[in-house]
Amino acid sequence: MSTANNMESTQPIIKLADLPRQEPFVLHADDRAAIEHETHHYEDPRAATIEALKIVQHRHGWVPDGAIPAIGQVLGIPGSDVEGVATFYNLIFRRPVGRHVIKVCDSVSCFLTGYDDVKKAFSAKLGVELGQTTPDGRFTLLPICCLGACDKGPVLMIDQDTHFDVAPDHIDQLLEQYK
Amino acid sequence: MSALPYAPHPDGDRKPLTYRVNLASPPDLKAYEAQDGYAALHKVVKEAPAEVTKAVKDANLRGRGGAGFPTGVKWGLVPMGADAPKNKYIVCNADEMEPGTFKDRLLMEGLPHQLVESMIVSGYAIQATRGYIFLRGEYVVAAERLNKAVAEAKAAGYLGQNILGSGWNFELFVHTGAGRYICGEETALINSLEGRRANPRAKPPFPQIAGLWGKPTVVNNVETLSNVPHIVLRGGAWFQGLSQGKSKDAGTKLYGISGRAKKTGCWELPFGTSAREILEEHAGGMKDGLKLKCWLPGGASTDFLMPEHLDLAMDFDTIAKAGSRMGTGLLTVVDDKQNIVSVVRNLEEFFARESCGWCTPCRDGLPWTEKLLYALEQGQGREGDIQTLEQLTHFLGPGKTFCAHAPGAMEPLQSALKYFRAEFEAGIAKAPAQAAA
Numbered sequence: 001m002s003t004a005n006n007m008e009s010t011q012p013i014i015k016l017a018d019l020p021r022q023e024p025f026v027l028h029a030d031d032r033a034a035i036e037h038e039t040h041h042y043e044d045p046r047a048a049t050i051e052a053l054k055i056v057q058h059r060h061g062w063v064p065d066g067a068i069p070a071i072g073q074v075l076g077i078p079g080s081d082v083e084g085v086a087t088f089y090n091l092i093f094r095r096p097v098g099r100h101v102i103k104v105c106d107s108v109s110c111f112l113t114g115y116d117d118v119k120k121a122f123s124a125k126l127g128v129e130l131g132q133t134t135p136d137g138r139f140t141l142l143p144i145c146c147l148g149a150c151d152k153g154p155v156l157m158i159d160q161d162t163h164f165d166v167a168p169d170h171i172d173q174l175l176e177q178y179k
Numbered sequence: 180m181s182a183l184p185y186a187p188h189p190d191g192d193r194k195p196l197t198y199r200v201n202l203a204s205p206p207d208l209k210a211y212e213a214q215d216g217y218a219a220l221h222k223v224v225k226e227a228p229a230e231v232t233k234a235v236k237d238a239n240l241r242g243r244g245g246a247g248f249p250t251g252v253k254w255g256l257v258p259m260g261a262d263a264p265k266n267k268y269i270v271c272n273a274d275e276m277e278p279g280t281f282k283d284r285l286l287m288e289g290l291p292h293q294l295v296e297s298m299i300v301s302g303y304a305i306q307a308t309r310g311y312i313f314l315r316g317e318y319v320v321a322a323e324r325l326n327k328a329v330a331e332a333k334a335a336g337y338l339g340q341n342i343l344g345s346g347w348n349f350e351l352f353v354h355t356g357a358g359r360y361i362c363g364e365e366t367a368l369i370n371s372l373e374g375r376r377a378n379p380r381a382k383p384p385f386p387q388i389a390g391l392w393g394k395p396t397v398v399n400n401v402e403t404l405s406n407v408p409h410i411v412l413r414g415g416a417w418f419q420g421l422s423q424g425k426s427k428d429a430g431t432k433l434y435g436i437s438g439r440a441k442k443t444g445c446w447e448l449p450f451g452t453s454a455r456e457i458l459e460e461h462a463g464g465m466k467d468g469l470k471l472k473c474w475l476p477g478g479a480s481t482d483f484l485m486p487e488h489l490d491l492a493m494d495f496d497t498i499a500k501a502g503s504r505m506g507t508g509l510l511t512v513v514d515d516k517q518n519i520v521s522v523v524r525n526l527e528e529f530f531a532r533e534s535c536g537w538c539t540p541c542r543d544g545l546p547w548t549e550k551l552l553y554a555l556e557q558g559q560g561r562e563g564d565i566q567t568l569e570q571l572t573h574f575l576g577p578g579k580t581f582c583a584h585a586p587g588a589m590e591p592l593q594s595a596l597k598y599f600r601a602e603f604e605a606g607i608a609k610a611p612a613q614a615a616a
């Protein structure tokens with residue numbers, strides 16, 4: 001890493017061989033059908049882009065590289081447009097995540113009611129910082145903005161479940177529900 | 180009042196938005212119909228669409244999403260009649276993401292049919308062909324309940340072709356987003372709904388003329404729309420009377436308290452209720468041992484107000500005169516144990532992260548602001564940092580950026596600098612910072 005910022009180095013910073021190898025992506029027939037169904041809700045198939053990304057993510061946990069052109073093909077738009085959308089929104093993951101994703105609200109009301117302590121407790125328990133996944137692939141820890149339950153802060157989501165009034169000593173019990 | 184087409188519920192006259200709310204088990208179609216549900220729709224389809232817009236104008240309904248724009252005026256800009264474009268849209272802004280705001284969740288989870296009916300009645304007013312509820316992706320329970328309500332309404336003939344024999348066709352969809360604060364800005368929301376990055380659009384043209392897919396589009400907040408069926412049923416005079424003379428603004432408002440107060444929550448109260456009543460009577464005051472230091476009247480993008488402002492009526496004009504904005508009307512209270520620099524750093528971190536990156540002052544200015552505040556929070560600020568922050572409040576202020584995101588971000592910063600300058604000054608390092616070893 002010491003040469004990472006050295007512009008004169010002849011070593012490439014990222015070697016192709018070091019990148020994770022991905023299997024060729026095949027859009028599942030059910031997912032293709034689901035995406036095509038969604039396009040009927042709109043005047044323009046492009047509008048189903050976010051839903052299409054969610055459908056793929058639901059199956060794979062994240063949106064693999066190969067899914068981007070595949071979705072573009074179904075919707076009749078360039079893959080670059082799909083990528084533009086995929087990288088814009090918080091809930092679309094373009095990198096692999098753990099089996100369960102913990103999203104801790106760090107907006108102002110939760111900040112005032114104990115976000116820092118909750119976040120520290122998660123980091124200590126799981127051994128990861130925000131943006132990281134546990135080595136066993138079970139949890140990814142992410143920040144999220146206001147979850148609209150500010151009277152019950154601190155608030156967080158694990159997968160699709162929202163948990164209210166979370167305190168650091170609840171965390172062991174909370175995580176047990178997600179294997 | 181004797182000509183009402185339904186048997187009025189006493190609480191419905193006082194708290195129209197919330198008297199039927201049931202978070203544990205929201206009323207299904209039958210239960211909702213038994214409580215005056217869809218009575219407004221039955222009424223409007225016998226009237227001309229313009230009558231609905233007129234009723235909303237007469238009631239002086241103003242937008243509850245933060246800006247307070249008169250709803251009837253907004254609708255009045257939509258082209259009507261035989262020459263109007265064939266497709267028109269009504270969109271509900273249910274992307275509740277303003278930090279400190281938790282009112283629309285209550286309405287959608289606790290009474291989904293009210294929003295569905297509101298969308299149909301409002302759609303009728305502008306003769307929309309389709310409606311979309313743009314719901315933030317994190318509101319999983321609301322999505323499930325709204326989808327169920329839409330399906331029930333469709334089965335009952337409240338959606339679809341020739342609704343209640345009126346000759347009007349209307350479809351309604353729940354569109355869930357994937358999380359970005361900027362989607363709350365109405366033109367960014369339209370881009371997002373079209374399947375694009377949620378960058379705001381230039382105005383004009385305004386969405387009422389050229390919005391979703393270039394067609395006339397009205398975008399209204401959940402709480403705003405939820406008032407419409409009640410106005411249709413009970414009339415503008417009743418609606419104006421709801422604020423009980425506390426404000427020239429009409430109706431009720433969902434007010435709330437978050438932060439370290441005793442009983443945080445959200446309550447439907449007469450428009451113009453004082454901040455003191457909301458905090459002291461409804462939330463029971465600050466937690467024991469804590470004093471109120473300052474408060475945000477309606478979300479992260481509003482200027483801080485001080486304890487001496489508590490007696491002000493929470494309405495658009497009164498809060499504006501005090502140098503802030505009512506915003507969404509849900510107060511965030513900051514207690515005396517908090518360092519204001521940390522609180523503002525938290526707010527600016529949010530805005531920096533959520534900037535869409537479309538225009539330079541916002542994309543570059545917000546991370547710069549956050550960096551300066553972080554240094555001040557750590558006691559590592561440098562001479563001149565406070566002046567730089569003050570300059571940023573101008574460079575990122577109104578008129579300098581494409582949309583209201585950055586100007587909104589500057590509101591808590593500029594007011595914190597005004598009221599708590601000493602706390603910022605305390606963050607300036609006394610001796611020159613030592614070079615890292």
